[in-house]
Amino acid sequence: MERNAILQISKVGKTFDTRSGSFEALRDVDLSIAEGEFVSIIGHSGCGKSTLLNLVAGLEAPTLGGIFLDGMLVDGPGPERAVVFQNHSLLPWLTVYGNVRLAVDKVFGARKSAAERDEWTREMLSLVNMSHAAGKRPSEISGGMKQRVGIARALAMEPKVLLLDEPFGALDALTRAQLQDSVMDIHARLGNTVVMITHDVDEAVLLSDRIVMMNNGPAAGIGEIHEVRLPRPRHRLEMSENAAYLAARTAVMRFLTRNRIEKVA
Amino acid sequence: MKTVRLSVIASEEYGEAGGAVAPVIPPVSTKEEVSPMASRTSQIETFLRPFVLPGITFGFILMVWTVAQATFLPTFPGVPDVWAKAVETFADPLYVNGPNDMGIAWQVAYSLGRVLAGFFLALAVGIPVGFLIGANKTFEQAWMPLIAILRPVSPLAWLPIGLLIFRAVDPSAIFVIFITSIWPVILNTAAGVKAIPQDYLNVARVLNFNRREMVVKIYVPATLPYMLTGMQLSLGTAWMVIVAAEMLTGGIGIGFYIWDEWNNLSVPSIIVAIVVIGCVGILLEAGMNFIRRRYDYSGKQE
Numbered sequence: 001m002e003r004n005a006i007l008q009i010s011k012v013g014k015t016f017d018t019r020s021g022s023f024e025a026l027r028d029v030d031l032s033i034a035e036g037e038f039v040s041i042i043g044h045s046g047c048g049k050s051t052l053l054n055l056v057a058g059l060e061a062p063t064l065g066g067i068f069l070d071g072m073l074v075d076g077p078g079p080e081r082a083v084v085f086q087n088h089s090l091l092p093w094l095t096v097y098g099n100v101r102l103a104v105d106k107v108f109g110a111r112k113s114a115a116e117r118d119e120w121t122r123e124m125l126s127l128v129n130m131s132h133a134a135g136k137r138p139s140e141i142s143g144g145m146k147q148r149v150g151i152a153r154a155l156a157m158e159p160k161v162l163l164l165d166e167p168f169g170a171l172d173a174l175t176r177a178q179l180q181d182s183v184m185d186i187h188a189r190l191g192n193t194v195v196m197i198t199h200d201v202d203e204a205v206l207l208s209d210r211i212v213m214m215n216n217g218p219a220a221g222i223g224e225i226h227e228v229r230l231p232r233p234r235h236r237l238e239m240s241e242n243a244a245y246l247a248a249r250t251a252v253m254r255f256l257t258r259n260r261i262e263k264v265a
Numbered sequence: 266m267k268t269v270r271l272s273v274i275a276s277e278e279y280g281e282a283g284g285a286v287a288p289v290i291p292p293v294s295t296k297e298e299v300s301p302m303a304s305r306t307s308q309i310e311t312f313l314r315p316f317v318l319p320g321i322t323f324g325f326i327l328m329v330w331t332v333a334q335a336t337f338l339p340t341f342p343g344v345p346d347v348w349a350k351a352v353e354t355f356a357d358p359l360y361v362n363g364p365n366d367m368g369i370a371w372q373v374a375y376s377l378g379r380v381l382a383g384f385f386l387a388l389a390v391g392i393p394v395g396f397l398i399g400a401n402k403t404f405e406q407a408w409m410p411l412i413a414i415l416r417p418v419s420p421l422a423w424l425p426i427g428l429l430i431f432r433a434v435d436p437s438a439i440f441v442i443f444i445t446s447i448w449p450v451i452l453n454t455a456a457g458v459k460a461i462p463q464d465y466l467n468v469a470r471v472l473n474f475n476r477r478e479m480v481v482k483i484y485v486p487a488t489l490p491y492m493l494t495g496m497q498l499s500l501g502t503a504w505m506v507i508v509a510a511e512m513l514t515g516g517i518g519i520g521f522y523i524w525d526e527w528n529n530l531s532v533p534s535i536i537v538a539i540v541v542i543g544c545v546g547i548l549l550e551a552g553m554n555f556i557r558r559r560y561d562y563s564g565k566q567e
Contacts, residue, residue: 059467077470089464092562093486102482106472139562157472 006070006193007033007056007161013064014051025051027219029065031212033161038187038194040204042252043214043223044259049197052214053165056195057083069160079107082154086166088146090138090153097134100124100153107157124156125149127186144175148182155186164196168203176200177236180207188233201256205248206236213255223259226251342533350533351540367517369538373545375517379435379510380503383442387499391447392492395454396484405455412451420445420506424513434514438507445506446499450492457491458484490561497553504546 009031016023025048033039041049054060056067058077067074069081077083082103090099101121108117125131128148133141138149147167154162164183168176180203187194187207198204204211208228215223228248230239239245327344334341342350358370397404423444427437461484469483511520519542526534 057471059470076473077467078473079471081471083467083471085464085467087464089462089468091465091468091483091486093489093560103472106474106478137562 004035005032006035007031007195008068009033009052009056009065010068011065012052012055012062012067014048014055014060015063024219025217026055026062026221028221031222033193033195035193036191038196038207038209039212040196040198040208040210041212041214042198042201042204042256043220044216044256045199046217047214048217048220049214050165053083053163053195053197056161057081057163059083079103079157080160081163082157082159083163083165084147084150084154084167086169088138088143088150090146090149092138094137095134096130096136096138096141096149097121097125099138099149100156103153104156121156124152127155127189128152128182142175144171144179147171147179151179151183151186155190155192159192161193161195164194166197166199169199176203181236183207184232184234201249201252204252205245206234206239211248211252213252216259224251224255342536347533347536350531351537354534354537365517369519369522369541372517372519372522372538373541376507376511376519377545379438379518380442380500380507383439384446384496384500384503386439386443387446387450388496390443391450391495392454395451395492395495396458396480396488398451399455399458399488400484412448416448416452421509421513424510434516438510438514438518441510442503442507445503449495449498449502451495453491453495453498454488457488460491461487490557493553493557493560497550497557500549500553501546504542504549508542 009029012026012029013024014026016025029052031039041052043049051060055062056074058074058081061075074081090096091102094102101117104112104117104121104124108120112120122131122134125134128151130145130148130152133145133149138146141149151167167183168179171179183194184207186192196204196207205228211226211228212222213224213226214220226248229244230242230248330341331344334343354369358368360368361371394408398408399405420441424437424441427440428434431437431440465483465487469479474482507518508520508523511518511522512524515521515524519538523535523538526532526538
């Protein structure tokens, strides 16, 4: 990638103090992500990929090393690194509109008028095709719809980096495919920088510019990085015979299988 | 009479809308499906059931009462006596014959006033304390043992303390209701704060909410259903306790009314008062249920 690195993860390590002593989750993680890039982080459960995302989000602080966004050290959570959480995390007492508006009001409260914020909220809802349900509460919509709203809420903050924490993990296969297409579409239109945690190989290959494969913990780090050389827009139906797609898929599968065997042995 | 009231309240508490009736219906409707008129008949039955069944119960109790009164409880008033007393009492519920002789509506109003005063005082103190206990481990460890000791104590045990502090009966009764109401409010609020999912807090952290926004936009709405449950428990218990408290304090109020009528040996009035107390209790319960359901999103989530 020749473009400027917007996000830099530099020699990051994370050790948790647990009741049974300290646990080193991550060691020496080095990664540089370019503006507009879509990067997936994949690995077996417990490899620390969610920990890495939490560090980038600022929800947790690294024990060693540092994370830099636009050259600035990350020292806490903030809307410029909006997170789409795995279980949607919509506030159940607010409507769909209210959930997005909450974020819009906080981030743009000082800069935009109420009318502008209303318009922006509605624009974000239409971006994820959720305008029809603006007045509904989270309990009244499906899991896929909730995740769409979660994405709209994150995008509404105009983040420099959009962080997706296994965003489609809890969804059925058909809904997941639909949402993946939506995310690709939004990424094509807005050109956001995206970091996505996933454990779905096809999802990683289809969506990403680069796939970061993580070793198993403890003291997990980056095992391999595979660059997906597929032109965009990508269409899932054409992928089944595409050589680059299959190569990427095989590379990731091979890595994950090898790691699995090592773990068992 | 008393037994019937209690069973109605109990079914309201444990079954959601109509839940208490539902289990009875299915076997009947399957039986009826044999005949062509089945669905029609069962529809009418379903509609009438909530009226007919309690009606039968009431009738049964009145019968037992009448039989008992006629055979081995001659001192107990008969149903007609009580009915006559009820008609008399409700003919002029708002009369005022000097400060110690007022209509039944005034008696209820004074009792309700004390209950609400104590209840709102308990909210004013209990909700903030509940928040502190739920949100702060140190505070919880410091205060929970005290609450654990005081909570099982009958609120009436506090009446002498109230009389000592306030040297007047009205504030003392309110103080007793305050003590009655505060524990469920504190404990439920604290439980609600503790039950706030980490996800909501993470959302708030990503948005860089300050402390005030955190409280107003996350803590309070997330805890509200728990608080309302606590309030419902408090109010129900407070209404029971005020009757006993007023029997001890005297003055105007439905509790002392009962005691007063006992001293006058007017048992029919006591039975009328018991029914009135039960009905007011149901209304309080229904009101709180309405408010609680209005803000209950937790059950419908997922």
